[in-house]
Amino acid sequence: MVATANLKSTAKDLFLAPIYIYQGRKVKRDTIRLPEPEGIRYGQVKLMDSTKSSSADAYVDTDTSTDQGTLKIMVVGDSAAAGVGSQTQQQALAGRLIPALQQQALVNETFAAQFDELSWSVQATTGHTSFDILRRLYILPKPSQPIDVMVLSVGVNDTTANVAVDKWQQQIQEIIAIAKRKFAVRVLIFSSLPPMAQMPALPAPLGNFIGAKASKLDKVLCDICAEYQGVSYMATDFPRMIAEHSNGTPIDIAVMFASDGFHPSSLMYGYWAQQLAELITELLTTEQGA
Numbered sequence: 435m436v437a438t439a440n441l442k443s444t445a446k447d448l449f450l451a452p453i454y455i456y457q458g459r460k461v462k463r464d465t466i467r468l469p470e471p472e473g474i475r476y477g478q479v480k481l482m483d484s485t486k487s488s489s490a491d492a493y494v495d496t497d498t499s500t501d502q503g504t505l506k507i508m509v510v511g512d513s514a515a516a517g518v519g520s521q522t523q524q525q526a527l528a529g530r531l532i533p534a535l536q537q538q539a540l541v542n543e544t545f546a547a548q549f550d551e552l553s554w555s556v557q558a559t560t561g562h563t564s565f566d567i568l569r570r571l572y573i574l575p576k577p578s579q580p581i582d583v584m585v586l587s588v589g590v591n592d593t594t595a596n597v598a599v600d601k602w603q604q605q606i607q608e609i610i611a612i613a614k615r616k617f618a619v620r621v622l623i624f625s626s627l628p629p630m631a632q633m634p635a636l637p638a639p640l641g642n643f644i645g646a647k648a649s650k651l652d653k654v655l656c657d658i659c660a661e662y663q664g665v666s667y668m669a670t671d672f673p674r675m676i677a678e679h680s681n682g683t684p685i686d687i688a689v690m691f692a693s694d695g696f697h698p699s700s701l702m703y704g705y706w707a708q709q710l711a712e713l714i715t716e717l718l719t720t721e722q723g724a
Contacts, residue, residue: 450639457640465635466694470516473523475556479532481505481539481549505549506579507531507714508557508617511567511587514628515558517703519692525700527587528556530707538715545715563591564605571612580618583714589627589655593648602651606658610665621717623710624659626669627652628698634688635695668713675705 447454509515509528517526532552539546557570567588586609592602606624613619630636631645659667675690688695690702698706 447643450643454640454643457637461635461637461640465696468518468692468694468697470513470518470560471520471522471526473526473529475523475528476554478504478551478553479536481536481552482546503548503550505535505552505583505718506577506581507535507552507554507583507585508581509554509585509587510557510571511585512558512562512589512591513560514590514625514698515585515587516556516560517558518560519694519697520700520703523556525703527585527698527703527707527710528554530704531585531710534707534711535714538711542715542719544719548718558587561591562588563595563597564588564602564609565597566591568605568609568612571609571616576616580620581613582619582718583621583623584613584617584619585710586622586624588624589648589651590630593627593630593644593651596647597651599650599654603654603658606655610658610662614664620664620721621714622662622665623713623717624655624665624667625706625710626667627655628670632687633696634691666713666717668710670706671709674709675702678705 509531515527517523517528520526520529523529532554535552539549557574559566559570562570567586588606588609589602597605610622613622627648629645630648631641633641636644656667656669659665690699691697692699
């Protein structure tokens with residue numbers, strides 16, 4: 435039954451191949467090229483100090499590597515990790531994650547008792563595939579102190595580059611290995627691939643074709659994460675995002691995407707960061723209580 439379904443799917447894709455090629459070239463030609471947002475990509479802030487600005491640009495890196503109360507977070511990956519689709523790093527994933535974690539410190543006493551400061555950095559570049567991310571982790575200097583949390587955004591470029599499933603699996607496993615070995619990461623979080631079939635920039639049937647490829651890589655990613663201790667897969671909760679934003683009123687999912695119809699909007703970055711903050715707090719407090 436499965437084999438028959440796969441054969442039908444393959445036959446359909448072969449039949450539609452000329453349309454995929456035409457639409458792909460048109461999307462590549464017509465899609466707006468958004469730059470990576472301005473702003474510094476590292477800094478430090480008090481988790482419980484409400485007098486400081488929530489702007490990522492306001493945080494200046496200082497050497498407090500010996501402070502055991504410092505939560506060290508590194509955001510790694512592709513253009514979404516870099517914040518493409520937002521104007522500044524303050525509006526991007528890392529910038530939105532900072533106040534979200536500060537809020538968690540206010541409402542979760544166990545989390546607040548572990549950390550009084552947050553040290554963060556972004557290591558991400560537009561267009562990076564899993565191989566590029568792996569190479570970057572090899573090149574980066576070994577940190578003087580272990581990284582508590584590493585957040586990974588990867589997979590969209592592997593999908594569009596048609597990276598083979600076995601190669602994708604191997605490179606994700608190698609990313610996990612170097613994160614644990616070189617960066618001594620306590621908690622490694624892979625964000626799920628976005629719903630590429632719903633991206634406004636991708637017309638049907640091309641969007642459905644690419645979305646199916648992304649779903650296949652995403653399933654592999656989820657399965658790999660389940661095999662490792664200290665590695666989590668975070669399925670982005672799009673229904674929750676839409677429900678909270680719409681207040682019961684139907685909305686166009688396009689509001690979750692930037693003007694290019696491909697990258698997250700600042701609105702989506704905010705919801706993504708909130709979900710990440712909740713998961714980070716849960717994982718660190720559970721680990722503390724174990």
